[in-house]
Amino acid sequence: MKLWRMIMKKNSIDPNELKVYWNYNTQVTPLEFLKRLAPLVTEPVQNMWELEGDFYFSDFQKLNEASHRFTNAMQFWTEQEKKEEEDEEVDS
Numbered sequence: 001m002k003l004w005r006m007i008m009k010k011n012s013i014d015p016n017e018l019k020v021y022w023n024y025n026t027q028v029t030p031l032e033f034l035k036r037l038a039p040l041v042t043e044p045v046q047n048m049w050e051l052e053g054d055f056y057f058s059d060f061q062k063l064n065e066a067s068h069r070f071t072n073a074m075q076f077w078t079e080q081e082k083k084e085e086e087d088e089e090v091d092s
Contacts, residue, residue: 020073033073040066 019027022036044059 020076022069033069037066037069040069 018030020030020033022028022033028036040062044055044062047059048055
């Protein structure tokens with residue numbers, strides 16, 4: 001079963017128990033992850049709109065950091081999803 005489906009189901013994993021790494025030693029909930037990721041994306045994009053496509057190097061750094069954090073989170077969630085599928089196959 002897909003991990004995201006488990007979260008959406010009633011009586012499933014408590015969303016506060018689900019964690020993802022923000023950095024190598026800090027785990028956060030998906031909601032906290034989104035809260036931390038938002039300013040890394042929204043501020044640079046807003047500046048790009050205001051500057052008609054140009055942006056500051058600091059904005060590039062924020063977007064780059066957001067990309068890396070998002071990629072790492074997706075990799076983590078994909079690994080968790082594969083583990084869940086393997087566990088289901090063993091249980092069957």
